[in-house]
Amino acid sequence: xxxxxxxxxxxxxxADDDEYILRAYREAFADSESTQEIRxxxxxxxxxxxxxxxxxxxxxxxxxxxxxxxxxxxLAEQAANDGHPFDVIIxxxxxxxxxxxxxxxxxxxxxxxxxxxxxxxxxxxxxxxELQRRVPxxxxxxxxxxxxxxxxxxxxxxxxxxxx
Amino acid sequence: xxxxxxxRSLQNKISLRLALALAVFTIGVFLILxxxxxxxxxxxxxxxAHSDLIRAQxxxxxxxxxxxxITLDWGPWDDMYEYVAGRNPGFVRSNLDRSTLSNLGLDMLxxxxxxxxxxxxxxxxxxxxxxxxxxxxxxxxxxAAQLLTQHADATSSTVxxxxxxxxxxxxxxxxxxxxxxxxxxxxxxxxxxxxxETRLERLQERTEVDMTWMLVEEYVIDGExxxxxxxxxxxPVRISDGLVTNCVVLADILGxxxxxxxSRTPRxxxxxGQQTVGAAMLFLxxxxxxxxxxxxxxxxxxxxGPIEALTGHMxxxxxxxxxxxxxxxxxxxxxxxLAARYDKLNSEVHETRAxxxxxxxxxxxxxxxxxxxHNIRNAxxxxxxxxxxxxxxxxxxxxxxxxxxxxxxSNPDVDPEKAKKFxxxxxASFDRIVAVHAEASDDLRxxxxxxxxxxxxxxxxxxxxxxxxxxxxxVVDEVIEEAxxxxxKDASAGIDVEVAEELANYRVRAHRIGLLQVLSNLILNAYxxxxxxxxxxxxxxxxxxxxxxxDTEMVQLTVRDNGTGFEEEVRNKVFQRGFTSKGVGDTKGLxxxxxANAVAGMGGRIFADSEGEGHGAEFHxxxxxxxxx
Numbered sequence: 001x002x003x004x005x006x007x008x009x010x011x012x013x014x015a016d017d018d019e020y021i022l023r024a025y026r027e028a029f030a031d032s033e034s035t036q037e038i039r040x041x042x043x044x045x046x047x048x049x050x051x052x053x054x055x056x057x058x059x060x061x062x063x064x065x066x067x068x069x070x071x072x073x074x075l076a077e078q079a080a081n082d083g084h085p086f087d088v089i090i091x092x093x094x095x096x097x098x099x100x101x102x103x104x105x106x107x108x109x110x111x112x113x114x115x116x117x118x119x120x121x122x123x124x125x126x127x128x129x130e131l132q133r134r135v136p137x138x139x140x141x142x143x144x145x146x147x148x149x150x151x152x153x154x155x156x157x158x159x160x161x162x163x164x
Numbered sequence: 165x166x167x168x169x170x171x172r173s174l175q176n177k178i179s180l181r182l183a184l185a186l187a188v189f190t191i192g193v194f195l196i197l198x199x200x201x202x203x204x205x206x207x208x209x210x211x212x213a214h215s216d217l218i219r220a221q222x223x224x225x226x227x228x229x230x231x232x233x234i235t236l237d238w239g240p241w242d243d244m245y246e247y248v249a250g251r252n253p254g255f256v257r258s259n260l261d262r263s264t265l266s267n268l269g270l271d272m273l274x275x276x277x278x279x280x281x282x283x284x285x286x287x288x289x290x291x292x293x294x295x296x297x298x299x300x301x302x303x304x305x306x307x308a309a310q311l312l313t314q315h316a317d318a319t320s321s322t323v324x325x326x327x328x329x330x331x332x333x334x335x336x337x338x339x340x341x342x343x344x345x346x347x348x349x350x351x352x353x354x355x356x357x358x359x360x361e362t363r364l365e366r367l368q369e370r371t372e373v374d375m376t377w378m379l380v381e382e383y384v385i386d387g388e389x390x391x392x393x394x395x396x397x398x399x400p401v402r403i404s405d406g407l408v409t410n411c412v413v414l415a416d417i418l419g420x421x422x423x424x425x426x427s428r429t430p431r432x433x434x435x436x437g438q439q440t441v442g443a444a445m446l447f448l449x450x451x452x453x454x455x456x457x458x459x460x461x462x463x464x465x466x467x468x469g470p471i472e473a474l475t476g477h478m479x480x481x482x483x484x485x486x487x488x489x490x491x492x493x494x495x496x497x498x499x500x501x502l503a504a505r506y507d508k509l510n511s512e513v514h515e516t517r518a519x520x521x522x523x524x525x526x527x528x529x530x531x532x533x534x535x536x537x538h539n540i541r542n543a544x545x546x547x548x549x550x551x552x553x554x555x556x557x558x559x560x561x562x563x564x565x566x567x568x569x570x571x572x573x574s575n576p577d578v579d580p581e582k583a584k585k586f587x588x589x590x591x592a593s594f595d596r597i598v599a600v601h602a603e604a605s606d607d608l609r610x611x612x613x614x615x616x617x618x619x620x621x622x623x624x625x626x627x628x629x630x631x632x633x634x635x636x637x638x639v640v641d642e643v644i645e646e647a648x649x650x651x652x653k654d655a656s657a658g659i660d661v662e663v664a665e666e667l668a669n670y671r672v673r674a675h676r677i678g679l680l681q682v683l684s685n686l687i688l689n690a691y692x693x694x695x696x697x698x699x700x701x702x703x704x705x706x707x708x709x710x711x712x713x714x715d716t717e718m719v720q721l722t723v724r725d726n727g728t729g730f731e732e733e734v735r736n737k738v739f740q741r742g743f744t745s746k747g748v749g750d751t752k753g754l755x756x757x758x759x760a761n762a763v764a765g766m767g768g769r770i771f772a773d774s775e776g777e778g779h780g781a782e783f784h785x786x787x788x789x790x791x792x793x
Contacts, residue, residue, distance in 0.1 A: 020546040041592045122541030123534045147544035
C-alpha cells in the first residue's frame with residue numbers, strides 16, 4: 001500500500017467537460033495568490049497581536065485538469081510512466097462526446113491499481129454496484145453527486161490520501 | 165387501388181367465371197342432346213316411316229292374297245269344270261249373275277276355256293258394266309294375256325298387278341280343275357280388283373297410313389328419270405320439312421316396274437324429339453341458372469360479404485385508429501376464423517401499442533428527467549461553490565484585527581516603529597478585503613451565469629411541454645379501469661368504486677397517457693378526500709355522458725366522491741397553481757393545476773362542483789368525442 005508524506009502535495013487529476021466546474025475545482029484545490037497574502041498578513045498579525053492558530057495542517061494539492069475521458073487516461077498513463085502517479089483522480093461520469101467517466105475509470109484502474117478514483121456526477125445511468133464491479137476495489141472507489149462543495153471534497157480527498 | 169374496387173373485382177371475377185361455367189354447361193348440354201337424342205328420334209322416325217311403307221305394301225299384298233283365295237276357292241270346282249267343258253250350260257244361270265261381282269268384292273270375273281277362248285266375262289268400272297275388251301288386257305297383243313288365260317297344269321297360277329285401260333288392277337288367274345284339284349286343266353278363272361280411289365281410301369283407313377300410288381311411267385315423267393333407272397323394290401327415302409316419304413316399286417305380272425306405292429309419314433316423332441330436346445334444354449339451363457344464382461348468393465353470403473365486412477372494418481380502423489374496435493363476425497367457417505384471428509391480433513396490437521406508448525412515455529420522461537437533473541446539477545455546482553466562496557469572502561474581516569490596530573494607533577504612547585507596522589497591517593488588511601471582494605464579484609458573475617444556464621434548461625423543457633402529444637380514439641372504460649388502479653390495494657376494500665356500465669359505449673379523442681394521468685389524479689384526490697372525511701363509507705362513482713358544446717360532440721367524464729367536498733368560493737380556485745385546500749384534497753396544489761393544463765392540451769376542459777364541505781365533490785372532464793369510431 002502506498003503511503004503519502006505529510007509535506008508532499010497531493011497530486012490530483014480532474015476530468016469534467018464543464019469549464020465552470022473545472023474552474024471551481026481549481027479554486028477549491030489550488031493554492032491561490034490571495035492565500036499567500038493572507039499568510040503574510042497572518043504573520044504580521046502574529047507579531048503585533050496575540051498568537052492565533054496556524055493553518056499548517058491545511059492540505060496542498062497539485063491539480064491537473066482535463067475535459068475528456070481519453071485525456072484523463074493519457075495523463076494518468078503519462079504520470080505513472082514518469083514515476084509520479086496521481087494520488088486521486090476525479091472523474092465526471094458524463095463527458096460527451098468522448099468516452100464516459102466510468103469507461104475512463106475502468107481503463108485507469110488497469111494502469112494504476114492504487115489510485116483513488118472519485119466519480120462525481122449530476123446523474124448517472126450506471127448503478128453503484130456496476131461501478132464497483134467495473135472499477136474495483138470498492139475501498140478505492142468513491143462516488144459523489146453534484147451539486148457539492150468542492151472545498152469539502154478537497155478535505156475528503158485529503159482524508160482519502162491520508163488514510164491510505 | 166381501393167379495397168372497394170378490389171372487392172368489386174373479386175365479385176366480377178366470380179360472376180364472370182360462373183357465367184362462363186353456365187355458358188359451357190349450356191353449350192355442352194345442347195351438343196349432347198343434338199348429337200345423341202335428336203339422331204335417336206330421327207332414327208325412330210325413319211323406322212316408323214318405313215314401317216308405314218311395309219304396312220301399305222302388305223295391305224296390297226293381303227288384298228291380292230284374298231283375291232287368290234277366292235280364285236282358288238272357285239277354280240277347283242266340278243260345276244265350273246263341266247261348264248267350261250260344255251257339259252253344264254246351267255252353270256251361269258245358277259251361279260253367275262249381276263250380284264256375283266259385288267258379293268265377292270270383285271271388279272272383274274272372267275272364265276276362259278282351254279285354248280284361250282273367252283267363255284264368260286263380267287267387268288264393272290265405277291259401278292257400270294263394261295266389256296272386258298275395253299281393258300286392253302286380254303287381247304292377243306298384250307304379253308300378259310297368255311299368262312292369264314292359259315295354264316299348263318294344275319299348279320299353274322298367275323297373280324299380281326296388271327295395267328289396264330282403267331288403271332292398275334290386282335289380278336289372280338287360276339286353272340279350272342276338278343273339286344279335288346285334279347286335272348286336266350279345263351280353262352282359266354280370272355278374278356280382279358281395281359286399285360282405284362275407293363280401294364285406296366279403304367286401304368288408308370285399314371292401315372292408317374297416308375299411302376298413295378302412281379304408275380312408274382307417271383313417276384318417270386314427273387321426275388324426269390329414265391325408266392331403266394327405276395328398279396323394283398324400295399327407293400331411297402325422301403325427307404322434307406314435315407314429311408318422310410318412303411316408296412316401293414311393285415312389278416306387274418311380267419316382272420316389269422309398274423306401280424310406285426308411297427307412304428307419307430308426318431315428322432311427328434322428330435318434332436316430338438325437338439320438343440323433348442327443347443324441354444330438356446330449358447330444364448337443364450334453368451337448373452344451371454338456378455345453381456349458378458344459388459352458388460353466387462352462397463359465395464356472396466359466405467365469402468364476398470364477410471370479406472367486404474372485414475375490409476370495411478379495416479378501413480374503419482385505418483380512419484379511426486381505434487384498434488380496440490372488434491369486428492365480431494358471426495361465422496365459424498374459415499373466413500370467420502380469419503376475422504376472429506384478425507380481431508385477436510388487433511386486440512394484441514392495441515394492448516402492445518398502449519403498453520409501448522406508456523413505456524416509451526415513461527422512458528421518455530425518465531430520460532428527460534435524467535438529462536435535466538444532470539444539466540441542472542452541473543450548473544448548480546459552480547453556483548454552490550461560488551456562493552460558498554462569496555460567503556467566505558464576507559467573513560474575511562472576522563480574522564482581521566483592524567479595530568485593535570486602529571485603537572493601538574490612537575494611543576499617543578505607541579512606539580513609532582510599532583505604529584508603522586500597525587499602519588502596514590491596516591494597509592494589508594484593506595488590500596485583503598479589496599481582493600476578497602474582487603474574487604467575490606467574479607464568483608457572483610459565475611453564479612449569475614450558471615443561474616442563466618438553469619433558466620435556459622427550463623426554457624428548453626418548456627419548449628418540450630408545448631409539443632402536443634399524439635391523440636387517439638380511446639374507449640373510456642378501459643382508461644378509467646386502469647386509472648382506478650391508483651387506489652391503494654389495502655384501502656380499496658373500504659371504498660366502493662362504482663364504474664357505470666355505459667362507459668364502454670363512449671370513446672374520446674385524447675392522449676392516452678395524459679388522460680390516464682388526469683383520471684388517476686382525480687381518483688386519487690377523491691380517495692384522499694374520503695380518507696380525510698373519515699366516515700367509513702367511502703364511495704367513488706365514475707360515469708360518462710354525451711353532450712354538445714359549440715356544435716362539437718363531447719364526452720363528459722365525471723369522478724364523484726362522498727369525501728370532504730368544498731365551499732362555493734373555492735370552486736373557481738381549485739385548479740389554480742399552488743392552490744391547496746384541505747377540503748379539495750390536492751395537498752401539494754400541483755396535481756389539479758397540471759390536470760387542467762393537460763385536459764386543455766387535449767382540446768377539453770375541466771371543472772369541479774360541490775354542495776359544500778362534507779357533501780363530497782364532482783370533477784368533470786370534457787373531451788372531444790372520438791370521430792369515425
